[in-house]
Amino acid sequence: MSLEVRTLTELDLPDWIRALHTGFLRSPAVSKEEVESRRTLMSAAEGAFDSDRTQGAFDAGRCVATFRSFVQRLTVPGGTAVAANAISNVTVSPTHRRRGLLSRMMDTDARAAKERGDVVSTLIAAEYPIYGRYGFGPATWATEWEVDTARAGLDPRYAGPSDGGRVDLAGPAEVREHGPGLHERLRAARHGVIDRTERWWLRNTGALAVDDRPWQEPFYALYRSPGGTVDGLLAYTADDRWEAKVPQGVVQVLELTAVSPAAERALWHFLLSTDLVARVRTGLRAPDDVLPLLLPDPRAARTVTHADYLWVRPLDVPALLTARTYTTPGSLVLEVADRAGLANGRFLLEAGPDGATCVPTARGAELSLDVAELGTLALGDEAASRLAVLGRVSEERAGALAVADGLLRTARRPWCPDVF
Numbered sequence: 380m381s382l383e384v385r386t387l388t389e390l391d392l393p394d395w396i397r398a399l400h401t402g403f404l405r406s407p408a409v410s411k412e413e414v415e416s417r418r419t420l421m422s423a424a425e426g427a428f429d430s431d432r433t434q435g436a437f438d439a440g441r442c443v444a445t446f447r448s449f450v451q452r453l454t455v456p457g458g459t460a461v462a463a464n465a466i467s468n469v470t471v472s473p474t475h476r477r478r479g480l481l482s483r484m485m486d487t488d489a490r491a492a493k494e495r496g497d498v499v500s501t502l503i504a505a506e507y508p509i510y511g512r513y514g515f516g517p518a519t520w521a522t523e524w525e526v527d528t529a530r531a532g533l534d535p536r537y538a539g540p541s542d543g544g545r546v547d548l549a550g551p552a553e554v555r556e557h558g559p560g561l562h563e564r565l566r567a568a569r570h571g572v573i574d575r576t577e578r579w580w581l582r583n584t585g586a587l588a589v590d591d592r593p594w595q596e597p598f599y600a601l602y603r604s605p606g607g608t609v610d611g612l613l614a615y616t617a618d619d620r621w622e623a624k625v626p627q628g629v630v631q632v633l634e635l636t637a638v639s640p641a642a643e644r645a646l647w648h649f650l651l652s653t654d655l656v657a658r659v660r661t662g663l664r665a666p667d668d669v670l671p672l673l674l675p676d677p678r679a680a681r682t683v684t685h686a687d688y689l690w691v692r693p694l695d696v697p698a699l700l701t702a703r704t705y706t707t708p709g710s711l712v713l714e715v716a717d718r719a720g721l722a723n724g725r726f727l728l729e730a731g732p733d734g735a736t737c738v739p740t741a742r743g744a745e746l747s748l749d750v751a752e753l754g755t756l757a758l759g760d761e762a763a764s765r766l767a768v769l770g771r772v773s774e775e776r777a778g779a780l781a782v783a784d785g786l787l788r789t790a791r792r793p794w795c796p797d798v799f
């Protein structure tokens with residue numbers, strides 16, 4: 380039987396999950412619970428099994444490649460969310476690699492997303508070199524610090540926020556009550572943030588088993604403003620480590636969401652002054668997170684990870700560039716190359732603090748770039764002038780790079796707090 384790439388039927392699911400585990404080097408065993416959990420994940424809102432956006436490659440009846448995409452909302456600078464085609468669960472079994480299977484599945488998915496009117500595709504790349512060829516560029520980066528709490532120099536007598544707000548420990552049910560609204564406020568305020576489904580909250584608070592990995596309840600804390608609104612959420616685990624009677628606890632932050640500066644300061648200070656904690660691992664934050672500068676000695680925060688995070692592939696250039704905001708006025712003619720033929724063209728962007736238009740144009744190009752570079756620039760994280768040094772953006776009219784830098788870059792860097 381020949382190699383066949385197709386969408387799934389419900390009966391394919393156990394075999395598809397086994398291939399997924401295999402591709403990610405996890406045990407190929409598949410439990411009934413995981414099949415059931417995946418079945419509901421892939422279900423459309425009506426509850427029917429919807430396999431349209433889940434692909435598999437089958438060789439002699441055995442699944443050897445997996446690919447899935449789903450609906451996502453991605454916040455662009457200014458707080459508007461665009462329709463994103465989120466890609467996940469990409470694997471090709473080691474027996475079938477480098478025969479073009481990923482390329483086939485990606486092409487099918489990208490054309491369907493374009494047809495639907497999605498503005499971008501998004502993903503988190505397992506390895507940097509895989510996705511540039513498909514028009515994706517790294518659009519957000521992430522940094523993790525490890526803080527030596529003794530060295531940080533924060534006042535160890537800290538007894539809670541001094542602004543009249545408070546920090547309270549909480550349980551999973553309270554997190555499910557307050558977390559979704561808080562995340563929506565973050566999403567409206569910070570570009571790069573993606574939406575979370577109800578399932579996300581169930582799964583991340585232990586109310587829904589996802590696979591065979593056991594759930595362990597973390598510590599949760601909520602920050603309430605003096606007016607009583609929940610403006611911050613912290614989730615962390617801790618290990619109870621001692622050496623020669625000296626506490627050496629290590630905290631791992633799973634989530635720290637704050638929608639006010641007071642909440643951000645209070646939650647970090649609370650965590651960094653918890654007794655028995657020698658080191659705090661911050662989890663993946665925006666590279667410009669304020670954390671190091673909150674410490675009297677910022678060098679106590681050592682960078683342990685700094686890497687690309689969310690990758691963006693523009694599908695509809697005018698929709699993407701008009702959804703975001705611009706702080707300075709300017710106009711730019713962009714020549715976008717796209718070997719897949721999905722987003723290529725020459726576009727006139729006229730933008731300013733009052734809004735933006737972006738239309739196809741016959742005017743001469745001022746800046747030419749590949750669609751992947753536009754993905755890197757779209758959320759404001761990168762400077763066109765830096766990409767030009769690398770030869771990845773060409774300035775066709777003198778001064779166009781400076782205009783692009785002024786228009787596209789944002790004061791705060793984009794941040795995507797979630798993996799998918």
Ligand SMILES: CC(=O)SCCNC(=O)CCNC(=O)[C@H](O)C(C)(C)COP(=O)(O)OP(=O)(O)OC[C@H]1O[C@@H](n2cnc3c(N)ncnc32)[C@H](O)[C@@H]1OP(=O)(O)O
Nearest residue numbers: 402467468469470471476477478479480481482502505508
């Ligand atoms: C969003 C996510 O889910 S990220 C998870 C990605 N999955 C993994 O990393 C799991 C382990 N790896 C795999 O399953 C596979 O190797 C995949 C999915 C990365 C690639 O699948 P393949 O079917 O081998 O890719 P395909 O044959 O279509 O390759 C297309 C091109 O990409 C290149 N390529 C593929 N994977 C890689 C890689 N990891 N590093 C560098 N180049 C790569 C190929 O060499 C090929 O280049 P060419 O056209 O110049 O010859």
